[in-house]
Amino acid sequence: MGIERRSNAGARPGPGVGPAGTATMRAAVQHRYGPPSGLECSDVERPLPGPGDVLVQVGAASVHPGDYFVMTGEPYVARLAFGLRRPRHGIPGRDLAGVVAAVGSDVTAFGIGDKVFGWNTAGALAEYACVPADNLVSVPADVSVTDAAATPTSGMTALQALRDIAKVRPGQAVLVTGASGGVGSFAVQIAKAFGAEVTGVCSTGNIDLVRSLGADHVVDYTRTDFTHTEKRYDVILDNVEAQPLAAVRRVLTPTGTLIPNSGHGSRWLGPIGRIVRARVLSGFTRQQLKPFLSLGKRQDLLALTDLLTTGQVTPVIACTFPLHEAADALRHVGAGHTRGKVVITI
Missing domain, CATH: 3.40.50.720 (NAD(P)-binding Rossmann-like Domain)
Known part of the structure; x- marks a missing residue:
């Protein structure tokens, strides 16, 4: 159900090695609360998975109004969870899909090369993201990485x-x-x-x-x-x-x-x-x-996987943006009346 596709023309090269020999990656970085114009695409250190984490090479990440609220720091009450004076997590984004690049010592459910999707506290708008293994499930065979990223x-x-x-x-x-x-x-x-x-x-x-x-x-x-x-x-x-x-x-x-x-x-x-x-x-x-607060649950992501597999649910993709236009993607979401989901391809 795609409506618009944005090209990756002008995208920066992939992850490399920093001056001290550390592996680096491209990421959308936020140093302070404010409008999307404060988001910049920069080289940062690639994260390392902890014992229960999976390092995902991100293929796509979706953004939604919650990401916009966190970026702007409004309502102010949200800063109690995300950082009082500045964002606790410098890389925004929750929902992602991609390929397992490495696993922590306690992870047995996934192996390198597996296609996975799920959610994180933050850090999805980057070439790599460390995600708790319990927040991930396998991408169904006939589901694209874009549709998977749009779902969680x-x-x-x-x-x-x-x-x-x-x-x-x-x-x-x-x-x-x-x-x-x-x-x-x-x-x-x-x-x-x-x-x-x-x-x-x-x-x-x-x-x-x-x-x-x-x-x-x-x-x-x-x-x-x-x-x-x-x-x-x-x-x-x-x-x-x-x-x-x-x-x-x-x-x-x-x-x-x-x-x-x-x-x-x-x-x-x-x-x-x-x-x-x-x-x-x-x-x-x-x-x-009954207003409620939705919480990420792996069993619910598995239930959605079944609905995706049977074709009972198909994500609606409004438009896609390359990573270096992440600010434009969040600006689009923040404007409201978005048709379906906005996805950033990486």
């Missing part, structure tokens, strides 16, 4: 929201806002795989795409406000949160589940205030309002 965070978020939080069952009516986006495009396909009747909300230009993902119904938000329709939904995964909470609840069944999932909010606390309000309100209604 967005795919796990959609899977956990629908399977674990909403507990979607066959025949239920599920509405997904931002249905053409990173999480939304996975959510439409996963909800269909679970046997739900799926409605996707998107803009006019993405209607055909959302239908191709398997949506039974598509609402063009530029023409129709879904909160003013007669349809009622058992589950709403709201990846946009453009409508007031009370308005969205009107189209939720009396015992339905609403999952707010935009990640946006105030400059200081981000979505925390909205999450607290939703939790408090849940105590006074039969409707379930």
Whole structure:
């Protein structure tokens, strides 16, 4: 489902040897919080795997809104996890796919040359990355490195929201806002795989795409406000949160589940205030309002691998960028309304 491809013309040479004999690599490096313009492509020391780590020669890495928030350091509360004054990890990026270049002494699940994909705390936007072995699984035979890199965070978020939080069952009516986006495009396909009747909300230009993902119904938000329709939904995964909470609840069944999932909010606390309000309100209604924090889990990545292998899920790739244009990739994500996933090829 590729839409645009960017060439690697002008890319810098591969990893070499530094002046002290240490192996080096190219990486997108961030020295301070701020806009994408502060990201630079530099030669840095190649990491060495610890006992439980795998050194991955990265073939592709995807970026998403969370990477943009970490880069800018906003909301400020996020700095408690990523560094108060400057980023604790100088190389951004979580999701990656590539080939095993070396393994730590305790790793037995993978060998050199294996194709793997998964997630990391940071460091994906580089030619090599050290990743805990438990955060990786094998790339299915018929899945490209680009599609594999696009899957982990967005795919796990959609899977956990629908399977674990909403507990979607066959025949239920599920509405997904931002249905053409990173999480939304996975959510439409996963909800269909679970046997739900799926409605996707998107803009006019993405209607055909959302239908191709398997949506039974598509609402063009530029023409129709879904909160003013007669349809009622058992589950709403709201990846946009453009409508007031009370308005969205009107189209939720009396015992339905609403999952707010935009990640946006105030400059200081981000979505925390909205999450607290939703939790408090849940105590006074039969409707379930369940904002959640997605966590990386290897078993969930294996579940996504099965969906990729059977063709029930296919990542939507909006565009690809070479590593030396990583700043442009993050700028594209930060602008919002990204169609599917943005991937950096390395």
